[in-house]
Amino acid sequence: MKELFIEIYNKNKELINANSNEYLRLLRSNAINIFKENGIPSNKTENWRHADIEKRLKHDYYFDFKSKSTSMNVEEIFKCDVYDLDTFSVTMLNGWFVYKNAPITQLEDGTIIGGLSKAIEVYPDIVEKYLGSAADMNKAGLVALNTAFLQDGLFIYVPDNVEVSKPVQIINIVNSEEKLFLQPRHLVVLGKNSKLTLVHCDHSLVHNINFSNTVSEVFVGENAMFENYKVQNIGDNSSLLTNLFIQQKNGSKVSNNALILNGGFTKNYVDVSINGKNCHADLYGLYLVDDKQFADNQVFVKHAEPESTSNQLYKGILDDMAKGVFSGKVLVNKDAQKTQAYQNNNNILLTDDAKIYTQPHLEIYADDVKCSHGATVGQLDPDALFYLHSRGLCEKTARQLLMYAFASEIVNEISIPALRETINIMVEKRLRGELSICDQCLLHCNDKETAVFNIDLNKI
Template structure:
């Protein structure tokens, strides 16, 4: 795969570059060199020790360097059926921005939303101010690969003081009969004092093989507030690698919440740099995995400035032969006094074949800090189980109640009520074994081969 990509880059350099600015192309070239030298990350790297990409790379993936979709009726492709969820909806199909009307819209308040490819054409100066400023291709191999190849994705610019009144909903769909390798890039710029909520849904419409390597850059400028929800509900043959770079300026607040309901292989990395004081950075995650699914969450928080607060809470339930990896790292630099950082990862294993590797790491160079971390792997609290059963509930109901309660701690952090209710009900369905792939979080897709996933509570 590595050789193919190198060859492809060298051969199709002009196509890949398209209308990118010279700056972007310099970034590409640098990232490409890095990929050429280092290749795909191997399990010899600390951050990839428990997650092996190699088996996934044996597939002959198709890589499309041209957008073959253009204008399509996105509503025909799907309709969001979350009751009461009023969003500004955007679709990325097989890595390309698709639209019914226009690829890029500028709203009356100055907000720009649309295709990244188009934005690179229309607003090159604006893009050059941001693109690549948050991403660290030198530290993240998959981000280097994405930087070399990306062509399209979502672009959002929220000007100073603008509060986007509706959540933006990004629907990332993979629908291809052949195995595809996709590398979308998303940029979100929240200007001074602005507010934006992004609901980011990753879906596959079929069980076909795909590999998505996404990079997202989020810029939260002074006093900005960004809420980023990610709902991942993918087919069992899909591989999803996401790397999100977040850069926070003074007094900004960023919240991420990743709910992984399904997915063959999922690897989420968040790299959050807190570069000024007064920032709040909250990261929540929930993963409910079974069969042979693999989910890996990596959170790196860099407190590069004093007086900020970060918080991580990731929880997971694992069934069958599922495997979960959590690696949280908090770096508090020398002068970052008055930092408060907390980290928590809790897991429940339902079988002896499921496996969890968790590494909540703290690296602290300042003394006036409050930091804590915790990790647990275990079962439901037998005391609580007994208490519930003593009130007349059967064991099965008691387990369900407890599991739902376990998951709720993360789901409750979702601030959009309609979405929170929806996720609650999906988690409940998931835990009761009633969630099928056509019952997707925000899609109504009428898949021909509905598959039920079943976390078997009786195994507890």
């Protein structure tokens, strides 16, 4: 398997490195060497024990090195219909940044939004300073592979003291007859006292098998605020591997919310390095999976400096033969005194065939800390159910209500009202056993073929 990727790299070396500067060429060749060394993560290693990635990779994937970042009217094929969601919307089509007007735009406040391939040309100083410096290629699964094949992705630069007025929405669309293998690479840099909200939606427009191996690097400057929402709602044939690396400086705040509403194979790795004092990181996750779906959330928070706080809360409802994994780790370095770190993972299993593996780990080398973690696997609270019955609610409604309440703890953390409302409706529908996709989405939402999401309430 490893050899196959190396072969593809060698064959397409010229195409991959076309129009690239020295920095990028070096980065890629370094990356392929690391990949040669580490290979594909084996399911014998702890973090991949339950994720059978080999199986998902065993397809004749197509690599698109030729399409370039191009101009097209994305609305012709896709329209996001989250009501009232007022965003700067950017689109990735089959792994390439597509645009209506310009490949890279500078807003009035100085914020730069555009494709990474263009940004390397126009802003080499910024890109070279940051690209590859947070994403540890030895650490998480296929980061080296992504770096070796690095082509395009989203680039955002927020200057000091700028609060970007609207969320930036990035829509990742897969629309190809081929079995696509995508490796988008995003780079986000926030200056001092700045603020940015990112909404990241994954959609597949076709039901083909595809594999996406995304790497994002986010640098959060002093006292800056970064909010990130990831809505994953893809078909069962899609495999999604995301690696998000965040680096925090003094006084910065980060909130990450990963919502897996549907997905054949999803593994999200979130790596937060708290390299400053008085930082705060909230990491939330929700996974509602059924059928034979697989959702794996791996979180790593490193407290390198004193007096910062972090909070992880992941919740999941698993139906049918779905499998879920939560592996959270908090590392508190020796110097990170007065750290407060919390970790929680709660799960509900709806069938005897659904499985959850949870590993909330703490590794602590400082003594003046407050750290705690908890994990639960269980059912709906019988007392609460009885209470609802006694108020006249039928079994089905009562269960629905409680499951919805279980999930809403995560949904309520969404600070954009329009998005929260939409996700709320999606969760509710999902739990009712209906399609849980944006209302008027032109795409597979209307595709009756995919109407197989059914959490069977009688089983709950």
